[in-house]
Amino acid sequence: MPDLPFDDEHAPLYSLGQVAEMLQVQHAFLRRLDQHDVIRPSRSSGGQRRYSRHDIVIVQHVTRMAEEGMTLIAIRRILELERELAELRRELKEAHARIRELREPR
DNA sequence: ATTCTCACA
DNA sequence: TGTGAGAA
Numbered sequence: 001m002p003d004l005p006f007d008d009e010h011a012p013l014y015s016l017g018q019v020a021e022m023l024q025v026q027h028a029f030l031r032r033l034d035q036h037d038v039i040r041p042s043r044s045s046g047g048q049r050r051y052s053r054h055d056i057v058i059v060q061h062v063t064r065m066a067e068e069g070m071t072l073i074a075i076r077r078i079l080e081l082e083r084e085l086a087e088l089r090r091e092l093k094e095a096h097a098r099i100r101e102l103r104e105p106r
Numbered sequence: 107a108t109t110c111t112c113a114c115a
Numbered sequence: 116t117g118t119g120a121g122a123a
Binding site (some may be wrong): 026027028029032046047 | 116117118123
């Protein structure tokens with residue numbers, strides 16, 4: 001069976017209206033996230049925003065931070081640092097694996 | 107019917 | 116941040 005876009009979390013499938021509805025946020029809020037480079041959903045041929053499931057999870061995260069009073073500029077920075085942290089953790093994990101390999105040769 | 111941009115309070 | 120007008 002080929003992978004259907006249905007279960008690809010990066011497939012851009014949802015309109016701004018659908019996302020605003022399921023997350024209970026203002027349309028303008030989602031557009032501002034786009035303006036401030038916090039979340040840039042891809043665009044359909046007609047120029048309309050299309051959010052992936054992955055995008056939606058991040059919007060949820062951002063919404064919580066915004067409710068706590070953080071600026072979109074600050075939130076953008078936090079997402080940037082979180083991506084960096086995830087990358088470092090990935091590298092650390094690989095480093096640990098290599099060290100184990102040196103200590104336990106077969 | 108929906109979404110887009112932009113301007114305004 | 117939210118609303119609303121006017122175009123697409």
